Amino acid sequence: MIRFILLLLLFLFSLLTVFKAFEFHLWLIAILAGELSWVFALIAGIVLATGYRFGKYQMPGTVLGILAVILFLTPVFRGLMVANKLSTKFGAAFGPGTANVDNAAEMPYNPFKSLYYRRKEVPFSSLTYVNYGKESLNLDFYASQIAGKRPCVIVVHGGSWKGGNSRQIPELNGLLAEKGYQVAAINYRKAPAYRSPAPVEDVRAAMGYLRRHADSLQIDTGRFVLIGRSAGSQIALLAAYSLADPSIKGVVDFYGPADMVWGYSIPSNPLIMDSRKVMSDYLGGPYEKVPGNYAASSPLEFVSRRSPPTLIIHGENDVLVAYEHSRRLNEKLQENGVKHFWLQLPWATHGFDYIQNGPGGQLSNYVIERFLRYATK
Known part of the structure; x- marks a missing residue:
């Protein structure tokens, strides 16, 4: 029994x-x-x-x-x-040879790696990058393990715009530092005390700080890439598409809400998350009262032919941020001729990358490494 x-x-x-x-x-x-x-x-x-x-x-x-x-x-x-098809598809999206990096022989996904592999911790420094009167914001800076001025990756955490912090998934930050990128994982102002576009302004403030300290931090200020996760993806995408900053060479979107108007119309299961309340807290009210705020905070509304290359990563079993968001963003990028790639993970749910050695984590890291090489070349 x-x-x-x-x-x-x-x-x-x-x-x-x-x-x-x-x-x-x-x-x-x-x-x-x-x-x-x-x-x-x-x-x-x-x-x-x-x-x-x-x-x-x-x-x-x-x-x-x-x-x-x-x-x-x-x-x-x-x-x-x-x-099996990842390298070919990535190369088709960004051009011949873009799927090849120094460790080109590495498999995109090795099931046995899940059994034994553990990444070493990379030290970081906590730095205050902006002061807003009584409130200051910090970032965690992971120094590149390769000497010289290097491209900088800015990581924007998730947490429904009201939670989370810069310490989410430090393994990826350490991996990118090992590969030769300066990494700044930022904290930002949160809802409901602060509303959109405050976090995008924080991304801009972080970039300003990193530029001012580029010599001491060894940052190539002409090559920034933004990585966002969940709510952080909405922030990263909106910053990449709306700031019109030519130094933003690419953006990585982990299961982010790209269409805030559509997202409000199709709420998530309330047994998992009250998505309409979460969005209302962040955008200053329900859609019926402030529709302009929803449109102004929808990254896909700002996609143009000048938008930077984009990497989309999303699991089909996502129950917090609908897979449809990525489909819509993918379609908008295609319409505007923006170089992009969409890594589709049929089994994965929201937050799959918290387990870095799982199939989703390995495949994501594989394409991120190659995307960064392409975007910052």
């Missing part, structure tokens, strides 16, 4: 690798199911192997266990399918 219950729970858990979560805690579990699926496939296999000790529920438990193992392994195989 215990074996049957365990296998039933594992089977239900494994369904989150193919179906969207419908509740907040299930969404958190879905991140684990998709990005650490091999762990749970192994657990299910071990429980399956104990079948000889039980009798009454052995057959139904075995069936559920086999199904669970198969479902848990689907992100691995789907990741391999994406990886």
Whole structure:
């Protein structure tokens, strides 16, 4: 009976690798199911192997266990399918040879890397980049591990515009520093005390600070790239498309809300997040009262032929920021002839990249490294 219950729970858990979560805690579990699926496939296999000790529920438990193992392994195989064509598709988007970097022989996704690989920590400095009267904002600066003036990546964290901080996913910041980029992970003013476009102004202030200290920080001020995550993607995209700053050479969008007007019209599941309240807090009210604020904060409204190259990364099972946002942004970029690439991850949900060694994390890092090389060449 215990074996049957365990296998039933594992089977239900494994369904989150193919179906969207419908509740907040299930969404958190879905991140684990998709990005650490091999762990749970192994657990299910071990429980399956104990079948000889039980009798009454052995057959139904075995069936559920086999199904669970198969479902848990689907992100691995789907990741391999994406990886198989990734280099070719990226090269088609940005030109021949752009998928090749110093470690060109590296696989976009190596399932065995999930089992053992751990990235070393890269030290950083906390620097105050702007003061607004009583409030000051800091950034975490990860110095490039390659000497000389280097391109600078500005990372904008997620958190529904009201939470989160610059310490999110430091592993990616460290990876980029190892590859030769100066990295500034910034904090910004948050809702509801501050509203859009305050965070975009903070991005501009951060760039100003980095320019003023370019000599001491060894920054090439002509080559900035913005990376945003979730709400931070809306900020990064809006800054990249609206500031008209030629030094912004590219922008990376991790599952960001690109169309705030459409996003308000199709709210997320309230059991996961009250997206309309989140947007109202950030934009000064519901759409019916301040429609202009929603349009003015929609990155795709500012896409033009002069927009910088863009990398979009989104999981189809995202339950916080609809996949449709990226489809709409992709379409707008195509219409305007903007160089871009959309990494589509069929199994992944919102926040998948918090597990850097999962299939989504590895594939994302692969394209980010190549995109940065292209954008800052």
